[in-house]
Amino acid sequence: MVEHARKPAEDDPLNRVFSALADPIRRDMVARLSTADATVNELAEPYAVSLQAVSKHLKVLEDAGLVSRTRDAQRRPVHLEAKVLHLMTKWIERYQRQAEERYRRLDEVLRSMPDDDDLLDPPSRGETK
Amino acid sequence: MVEHARKPAEDDPLNRVFSALADPIRRDMVARLSTADATVNELAEPYAVSLQAVSKHLKVLEDAGLVSRTRDAQRRPVHLEAKVLHLMTKWIERYQRQAEERYRRLDEVLRSMPDDDDLLDPPSRGETK
DNA sequence: GTCTTTATCAACCAGTCGGTTGACAACGTC
DNA sequence: GACGTTGTCAACCGACTGGTTGATAAAGAC
Numbered sequence: 001m002v003e004h005a006r007k008p009a010e011d012d013p014l015n016r017v018f019s020a021l022a023d024p025i026r027r028d029m030v031a032r033l034s035t036a037d038a039t040v041n042e043l044a045e046p047y048a049v050s051l052q053a054v055s056k057h058l059k060v061l062e063d064a065g066l067v068s069r070t071r072d073a074q075r076r077p078v079h080l081e082a083k084v085l086h087l088m089t090k091w092i093e094r095y096q097r098q099a100e101e102r103y104r105r106l107d108e109v110l111r112s113m114p115d116d117d118d119l120l121d122p123p124s125r126g127e128t129k
Numbered sequence: 130m131v132e133h134a135r136k137p138a139e140d141d142p143l144n145r146v147f148s149a150l151a152d153p154i155r156r157d158m159v160a161r162l163s164t165a166d167a168t169v170n171e172l173a174e175p176y177a178v179s180l181q182a183v184s185k186h187l188k189v190l191e192d193a194g195l196v197s198r199t200r201d202a203q204r205r206p207v208h209l210e211a212k213v214l215h216l217m218t219k220w221i222e223r224y225q226r227q228a229e230e231r232y233r234r235l236d237e238v239l240r241s242m243p244d245d246d247d248l249l250d251p252p253s254r255g256e257t258k
Numbered sequence: 259g260t261c262t263t264t265a266t267c268a269a270c271c272a273g274t275c276g277g278t279t280g281a282c283a284a285c286g287t288c
Numbered sequence: 289g290a291c292g293t294t295g296t297c298a299a300c301c302g303a304c305t306g307g308t309t310g311a312t313a314a315a316g317a318c
Contacts, residue, residue: 006290015151022148023306024141027220034224035231040265053307055266074264074315082228085221091156092214095163099211104165152276169295182277184296189275203285205293 009096017088020064025049026057030066033080040076142194146217149193154178155186159195170203183257 021027029043044054058078059069065084069076150156158172173183187207190196194213198205 012153014156015153018147018156018307019151022144022151024144025306027143027147028260031224034227038248041263051265052267052309056306071314074313076265080224082225085225089218089221092218095160095209096211096214096218098163099209099235101291103211106159170293178276179278180295181279181297185272185276188296200284203283205295226260 013084013087016064016083017066020060020066021088023057023060025054029057029061029078030080032046033067033078034082035121037077037079040078043078142213142216144222145193146195146208146213149189149195152186152189152216155190158186158190158207159209162196162207163211166206166208169207172207 023032023045029047030039032043040051040054044051045060047054058067058069062069066081068079068081070079086122150159154176157175161172169180169183169187172187173180176183187196187198191198193232195210197208197210199208
């Protein structure tokens with residue numbers, strides 16, 4: 001079967017936001033935009049890549065909803081849309097909380113069980129670094 | 130020029146964590162692991178991909194520090210390491226907070242400024258060609 | 259008008275990514 | 289020892305990614 005065509009596009013907003021921030025240049029842009037809007041040239045200045053490459057990075061951030069661009073003469077000021085970041089934190093914190101609570105409960109169960117080394121997987125799994 | 134070799138590896142932990150979670154299957158695995166450890170076969174069961182593909186996904190999650198694996202006979206129980214998620218939330222929240230505060234301040238400035246659209250744009254950076 | 263600045267579009271290229279199949283390692287069971 | 293289960297490794301493949309260069313659009317400056 002050649003039907004491994006995979007999904008045509010990453011339509012999930014979470015996909016786009018996570019992968020947008022999986023690049024150090026884009027993360028740095030977001031960091032800088034958090035203190036001030038900037039033009040494409042200003043944004044490009046610190047990086048050792050072409051302006052076109054920076055333009056592409058901005059497109060990725062824009063598609064993820066992380067930035068918006070307006071028009072100011074021939075300049076295109078870039079503006080951080082910080083709300084989208086909340087999408088991610090909500091996702092992350094949900095499972096973080098769930099996991100932590102589970103460990104807490106597991107810990108209690110283990111404490112109330114004198115012998116359990118046959119089917120209760122003791123906590124000796126590595127998080128004791 | 131062949132010198133566009135880019136960085137040889139994504140050594141930044143943030144790169145690895147963000148890109149690990151930029152995939153819906155891996156995000157789903159993390160979600161499921163947040164309630165219980167699981168073996169590779171158990172994890173693979175809901176997805177329409179081969180076991181080998183799932184094994185690769187787990188390697189990505191492991192390299193990002195998001196999961197750890199131990200040994201239990203021929204089984205390899207997978208365990209979520211939720212602490213790493215904190216790395217991301219810290220990063221995100223920092224710039225989110227910064228941006229929101231900036232908007233708040235800008236709002237105040239705009240309110241206290243009757244006219245300012247002529248030459249009040251003094252960052253004057255960038256021209257260091 | 260013509261020139262300059264600012265930014266995007268288009269085509270290309272090498273490397274990475276997510277998937278596949280096939281081989282095989284490791285361990286328990288018979 | 290042979291077999292079944294569980295999982296990984298290796299090689300391959302097509303799509304996507306991040307970079308390049310060249311051409312072009314859009315707007316102000318002259």
